[in-house]
Amino acid sequence: MQHILIIEDDEDIAEIEQDYLEINQYQTTIASDGLTGRKLLNEQSFDLVILDIMLPGINGFQLLKEIRDRISIPILMVTAKNETVDKIRGLGFGADDYLTKPFDPAELVARVKSHLSRYDRLTNQTVQPSNQDVLNINELSIHKKAWKVYLNEKEIKMANREFELLVFLAENPNIVFSKEQLFEQIWGFDYCGDSATVAVHINRIREKIEKNPSKPAYIETIWGAGYRFNI
Known part of the structure; x- marks a missing residue:
């Protein structure tokens, strides 16, 4: 079962994300602040991260910039503001995708499935190199x-x-x-x-x-x- 880390300080949103993902057969772990999210990423293996921008302790941009060069799994950023500068900044730091609150949880699940499928195709190759x-x-x-x-x-x-x-x-x-x-x-x-x-x-x-x-x-x-x- 693929394991997804949700880094989100809004408990209601985190639980909605968790419910929809678990209904679709994903294992989830929730971190309510950036420091806890960083600790979990250092200690455990995940297949994808859903990362909020506005977080206590360390914000999403800082965390993304810190971890991206050593973690290649898909990272979806979530922003509360529909501002192009935030989206470009997130992508510039290495995010694979972004969603703006409020969003349809079904769309989140669809994005997660798409990125995990693409990542699997890129990394799980059985053909010998030529x-x-x-x-x-x-x-x-x-x-x-x-x-x-x-x-x-x-x-x-x-x-x-x-x-x-x-x-x-x-x-x-x-x-x-x-x-x-x-x-x-x-x-x-x-x-x-x-x-x-x-x-x-x-x-x-x-x-x-x-x-x-x-x-x-x-x-x-x-x-x-x-x-x-x-x-």
Whole structure:
């Protein structure tokens, strides 16, 4: 049974999330503040985290920034305000998705199922690696089946969407893709978001793989057109 950590200080909301998830056969644990959530993440293994932004002790942004580079599981952020800046900030720190309160618990369950399914497909591969499973571009090495990225032989941690976006671009080098094309390819038509999400994730990838993110060598911005992966 997959185990989900709910970090939410509103007891009523946390219990509603827990009830809907457990009805759908997920095991859940609730943390009512950021410090308890951090402690649980250090001590136990979880398959997905639902993380509120406004938390006592340590807020959701701080916790996300602290744990993302060492924890690759899907993280869904929950915000009480429908403000684009909060959503972009959360995605920039490595969140995979976000929901704005109030939300339909059934939508939460659908998002959870989608992210867990995608994560399982990326990580639970039984096929033995082959040369086609590894993309080597200069100092960068992308192991598709192992879901790992190395820069100068040092592993670089990436969130789910960052990895998928990097793989897609690296598999289609020297082609310019618009933000809309990339959004459709990686997030799909049914995702509740917009193409601005792409720019946030591109910036996150650049911070991790580029020697100088302000003058990227791998992922180049083609002004007025989109992005191109150079080899």
